[in-house]
Amino acid sequence: MKKKETKGSGYLRREVEGLRKRVDELESAEKKWHQEESHLKAALETLRESERKYRSVLEGIEEGYLEVDLKGNYTFVNDAMCRMVGKTREEVLNANYKSNYDPETAKKVFRIFNEVYRTGNSTELFNDEIIRKDGKVVVRELSASLIRDGEGEPVGFRAVARDVTKRKRAELALRESEEKYRSILESIDEGYMETDIAGSYVFMNRAACEMFGRTREEMLGTSYRDYMTPDTARTMYRIFNSIYRTGEPAELFDYEIIGKDGIKQTRELSASLMRDEEGRPSGFRIVVRDITSRKMTEEALRKREQELKVNAQYLAEANTALKVLLKHREEDRTELERNVLSNVRELVAPFLEKMKGTSMTELQETYLNIIEANLNNIVSPFLRNMTLNDFNLTPKEIQIASLIKEGKTTKEIAAALHLAPSTIDFHRNNIRTKLGFTNTRANLRSYLMSLS
Numbered sequence: 001m002k003k004k005e006t007k008g009s010g011y012l013r014r015e016v017e018g019l020r021k022r023v024d025e026l027e028s029a030e031k032k033w034h035q036e037e038s039h040l041k042a043a044l045e046t047l048r049e050s051e052r053k054y055r056s057v058l059e060g061i062e063e064g065y066l067e068v069d070l071k072g073n074y075t076f077v078n079d080a081m082c083r084m085v086g087k088t089r090e091e092v093l094n095a096n097y098k099s100n101y102d103p104e105t106a107k108k109v110f111r112i113f114n115e116v117y118r119t120g121n122s123t124e125l126f127n128d129e130i131i132r133k134d135g136k137v138v139v140r141e142l143s144a145s146l147i148r149d150g151e152g153e154p155v156g157f158r159a160v161a162r163d164v165t166k167r168k169r170a171e172l173a174l175r176e177s178e179e180k181y182r183s184i185l186e187s188i189d190e191g192y193m194e195t196d197i198a199g200s201y202v203f204m205n206r207a208a209c210e211m212f213g214r215t216r217e218e219m220l221g222t223s224y225r226d227y228m229t230p231d232t233a234r235t236m237y238r239i240f241n242s243i244y245r246t247g248e249p250a251e252l253f254d255y256e257i258i259g260k261d262g263i264k265q266t267r268e269l270s271a272s273l274m275r276d277e278e279g280r281p282s283g284f285r286i287v288v289r290d291i292t293s294r295k296m297t298e299e300a301l302r303k304r305e306q307e308l309k310v311n312a313q314y315l316a317e318a319n320t321a322l323k324v325l326l327k328h329r330e331e332d333r334t335e336l337e338r339n340v341l342s343n344v345r346e347l348v349a350p351f352l353e354k355m356k357g358t359s360m361t362e363l364q365e366t367y368l369n370i371i372e373a374n375l376n377n378i379v380s381p382f383l384r385n386m387t388l389n390d391f392n393l394t395p396k397e398i399q400i401a402s403l404i405k406e407g408k409t410t411k412e413i414a415a416a417l418h419l420a421p422s423t424i425d426f427h428r429n430n431i432r433t434k435l436g437f438t439n440t441r442a443n444l445r446s447y448l449m450s451l452s
Contacts, residue, residue, distance in 0.1 A: 064160070065159070073096050073097075112126060190287055192207070192285070200221055201221065214260055254269075265292045266291050267292075268289045337381075352371065393431065393434055
């Protein structure tokens with residue numbers, strides 16, 4: 001009996017000991033489970049807090065954020081995305097991405113997201129156009145990446161979108177403006193060029209290329225120095241350096257370039273400084289006009305003017321010589337007329353007067369009057385260059401002749417000179433005689449006025 005009890009007691013002790021160990025293990029496991037549960041709850045709370053934090057961030061950013069499943073159905077969007085499409089969150093989440101696109105754009109977006117799915121690589125920024133609920137078109141700049149689950153399997157896509165409608169419109173307006181002014185620049189006859197700070201050409205219009213006789217491809221990237229002599233290049237450098245330092249444009253000035261054919265051409269140029277968006281000098285803009293023909297014309301005119309000056313000087317000298325000759329000829333002619341008149345008056349007229357005092361037949365008197373009249377007709381043209389001094393008049397006779405020319409009567413002349421009227425008549429007869437003006441019926445005043 002005692003042995004059986006001993007054996008049973010040992011068994012029980014072992015069972016009890018085993019139960020105690022099991023209880024300890026269970027208590028330890030429970031404690032560990034409670035610890036893990038506590039850690040899990042903390043992790044879940046941390047995850048929820050992180051989710052709330054990042055959701056808050058996503059709701060606060062201006063960019064649109066979206067998540068879609070592999071079929072393209074929206075699973076999450078932030079407020080910015082809702083504003084971008086002009087819909088409520090519920091309207092967006094109950095729709096597929098295709099609802100915001102026209103068919104062509106939807107195909108384009110599908111191809112891009114399909115490439116992300118196949119490669120697992122995020123997309124570069126690309127533009128798409130969505131149609132808002134109100135029908136307006138919004139241009140977006142968008143990037144996308146793949147969403148994977150805990151096992152690394154693709155479950156959807158996330159994307160960040162930015163509304164760039166205003167920027168795109170501004171870029172379009174800028175392109176249209178650039179195209180407009182580029183079209184104008186291509187149509188003008190003046191050359192227009194732009195260079196960088198170093199003087200290398202970065203833009204040229206059609207007219208500028210034609211002036212250089214080269215294509216645009218040949219010109220771009222080359223330096224202004226390549227087309228002029230070293231002296232001209234140094235002059236150009238000083239001018240452009242002044243523009244760079246002062247910011248003031250250069251007025252029109254002339255310079256020479258060397259054409260493709262090696263012939264020098266003259267250009268008229270004005271230049272100004274270009275600046276970048278920050279106001280720093282970035283290059284130069286140049287307007288140039290080909291004035292080679294004008295310069296050639298000016299040179300030809302200058303030579304012609306010089307020739308004309310020489311000819312004019314020659315003509316002036318010839319004219320002076322001719323005037324001298326004419327003056328001598330006139331003096332000789334006047335001298336001849338005076339001699340003829342003097343000879344007639346001194347050698348012929350006295351004898352005619354003496355013949356009048358002789359007895360003559362009526363026929364002889366007629367012939368004598370004819371001779372006298374013809375002599376007067378012959379010498380009368382000579383009187384136009386004669387003066388009273390040429391007739392050997394006395395000073396008193398010249399004085400009386402002048403008063404007669406003024407229209408004074410004998411009585412008026414006598415009163416003015418304090419002489420008797422008979423004395424005036426005497427002098428008048430002497431004047432007639434010395435003038436060879438013996439025809440008493442002719443008017444002495446008219447005859448005197450016909451003299452020079």
